[in-house]
Amino acid sequence: MTRLRSVVRGCGSHLPDRVLTNADLARMVDTSDDWIVQRTGIQQRHIAGDHETTSVLGIGAARAALAHAGLTPDDIDLVVCATSTPDLTFPSCASQIQFGLGINQGAAFDVQAVCTGFVYAVSVADKFLTSGSHKRALVIGAETFSRILDWEDRTTCVLFGDGAGAIVLEAQEAEGGNADRGVLTSHLRSDGRHREKLYVDGGPGSTRTTGVLRMEGKEVFRFAVAQVVDVIRDAFKATGTTPDDLDWFVPHQANKRIIDASAEKLGIAPEKVVITVERHGNTSAASIPLALDAAVKDGRIKTGDLVMIEAIGGGFTWGSALIRW
Structure with a gap:
């Protein structure tokens, strides 16, 4: 169909x-x-x-x-x-x-x-x-x-x-199968109970200022490694795929230690992980598309490759998408 x-x-x-x-x-x-x-x-x-x-x-x-x-x-x-x-x-x-x-x-x-x-x-x-x-x-x-x-x-x-x-x-x-090019599945989550762990302390509706970023780094690290894997496993379950089927894992570029720990927990081989955090730092919503572009331009990601993207952000929010390039 x-x-x-x-x-x-x-x-x-x-x-x-x-x-x-x-x-x-x-x-x-x-x-x-x-x-x-x-x-x-x-x-x-x-x-x-x-x-x-x-x-x-x-x-x-x-x-x-x-x-x-x-x-x-x-x-x-x-x-x-x-x-x-x-x-x-x-x-x-x-x-x-x-x-x-x-x-x-x-x-x-x-x-x-x-x-x-x-x-x-x-x-x-x-x-x-x-x-x-x-x-x-x-x-x-x-x-x-x-x-x-x-x-x-x-x-x-x-x-x-x-x-x-x-x-x-x-x-x-x-055709409607996993061999299709395009977005195969996506999974989104949020949990507003964690606001104090990563937030900006201002806004037009409260302080009438822009505010600055505040973060509890250890808590963010702990949550990222423990929780973000659920949306990735949901993507595998929805498509009947496994970490072995992935060609590339392109996570949010927040911290190399978070990236390494998450990939290890999921059983994703290190050579499949795209990392650009060393030259860009954490660019929030820009980090995944920056990494995707880098990996396409240097020839790693090619047409037909199976690519997993995932991220976690303040709030907390987190999510994944599985894409056949």
């Missing part, structure tokens, strides 16, 4: 010009390259300049994805942007990206699920495309987390960076 699948047509990324190394940070706060690398695996991150807003980064990533797909803005009728750091309270960052690309048709809106945002956005766009209501979607993860950091808090400011990544999804007829 045939059905519609959301097939990845192209991907792209865009990073701010400025690179901030661990050595640079050691001159700003009481830290060191050894301390950061040992605990996180991060060596550097990109930091947005004043002119590099979230939408500017998103537009750059979207243009790269369209070029890779061989498409133009006129081919897109849906823009979904995952971000926790929009340019403005409103209008949405997605609508600003839509405008910047010259797209005058279709719908555009943001999804806010912090670091899980891109997985949520893929799942939402997939529902639109497979319903038949839309044909092609730009799904973007874009962040300027440097704007919401306390640069005197060495436990958080060393972790995060800025950037954007994007994919183009297209609704295509398929």
